[in-house]
Amino acid sequence: MFTRAIVRLPSGNLKEGLSSSDLGIPEYEVALSQHAEYISSLKKLGIDVTILQANDLYPDSVFIEDVAICDREFAVITRPGAPTRRGETEGMKEVLDDFFSHTEVITSPGTLEGGDVMKVNDHYYIGISARTNHNGADQLIRILNKYGLTGEKVILEKLLHLKTGISYLENGYMLVSGELAECPQFSKYRKIIVDTHESYAANSIWINGVILVPEGFPDTRRKIEKSGFETLTINTSEFRKLDGGLSCLSLRF
Ligand code: CIR
Numbered sequence: 001m002f003t004r005a006i007v008r009l010p011s012g013n014l015k016e017g018l019s020s021s022d023l024g025i026p027e028y029e030v031a032l033s034q035h036a037e038y039i040s041s042l043k044k045l046g047i048d049v050t051i052l053q054a055n056d057l058y059p060d061s062v063f064i065e066d067v068a069i070c071d072r073e074f075a076v077i078t079r080p081g082a083p084t085r086r087g088e089t090e091g092m093k094e095v096l097d098d099f100f101s102h103t104e105v106i107t108s109p110g111t112l113e114g115g116d117v118m119k120v121n122d123h124y125y126i127g128i129s130a131r132t133n134h135n136g137a138d139q140l141i142r143i144l145n146k147y148g149l150t151g152e153k154v155i156l157e158k159l160l161h162l163k164t165g166i167s168y169l170e171n172g173y174m175l176v177s178g179e180l181a182e183c184p185q186f187s188k189y190r191k192i193i194v195d196t197h198e199s200y201a202a203n204s205i206w207i208n209g210v211i212l213v214p215e216g217f218p219d220t221r222r223k224i225e226k227s228g229f230e231t232l233t234i235n236t237s238e239f240r241k242l243d244g245g246l247s248c249l250s251l252r253f
Contacts, residue, residue, distance in 0.1 A: 001208055005047045005250040009054040010035055010062040017059040017242040024241055031238035038249055041234055045207045058088045063248040066113040067092055070253035074102040074147055081111035081131030104143045110136030115161030120168045124151040127162025154185055163247050167204050173227055177202035192223050203245030212246050
């Protein structure tokens with residue numbers, strides 16, 4: 001169960017965020033209302049949501065998942081691989097200290113972004129991507145070991161982040177797309193395969209028994225429901241324009 005989440009309001013210069021999509025420039029007002037809907041959905045599912053002020057220095061700072069890993073007794077402040085995002089960790093220690101008795105930090109030359117980190121029970125999968133390097137992943141694995149947890153690396157070819165292509169839905173179900181569908185590291189899970197034309201929906205999130213799925217991906221939603229899950233959809237079109245999905249918008253613990 002998750003009881004808490006931390007989100008950050010969209011930056012005033014959101015439209016300058018990093019993007020590899022050709023979906024256009026996000027509309028700020030629409031992004032604000034989609035973000036508000038995201039927060040109210042989390043609240044509806046029993047989550048106590050801490051809302052951080054917008055940070056106008058960093059256009060991508062709404063994607064708060066990338067700057068920290070939150071486990072039960074400890075949190076880790078990451079070191080984003082995107083140079084324009086590195087400063088987003090400023091102030092996070094103070095925020096996390098309110099919730100965690102131990103806060104660890106990823107240091108140079110390591111880079112790690114939370115979108116590359118997926119927890120399955122007491123084990124973590126860590127994507128090696130353009131944003132997360134071996135050194136950063138090794139540092140995280142050492143931290144996990146210290147707290148009795150384990151981690152392994154998953155080498156990514158094209159995906160921005162590990163969780164761009166895979167989401168753990170609990171009960172042994174993995175929602176998976178593209179290059180990760182055949183990855184042997186996930187062969188032991190029950191797979192729900194996301195079709196290429198709906199690959200954005202591979203980033204869906206489990207919140208207390210309900211799967212939040214981005215709006216506009218009916219085939220994936222149907223497959224998730226057929227596997228026995230209740231779903232709730234949220235429109236994230238403006239964040240998608242910056243390659244951001246549902247998981248990126250919060251830290252959940
Ligand atoms: C970036 O490129 O860093 C942002 N525009 C999107 C980050 C998405 N974060 C995530 O998947 N965890």
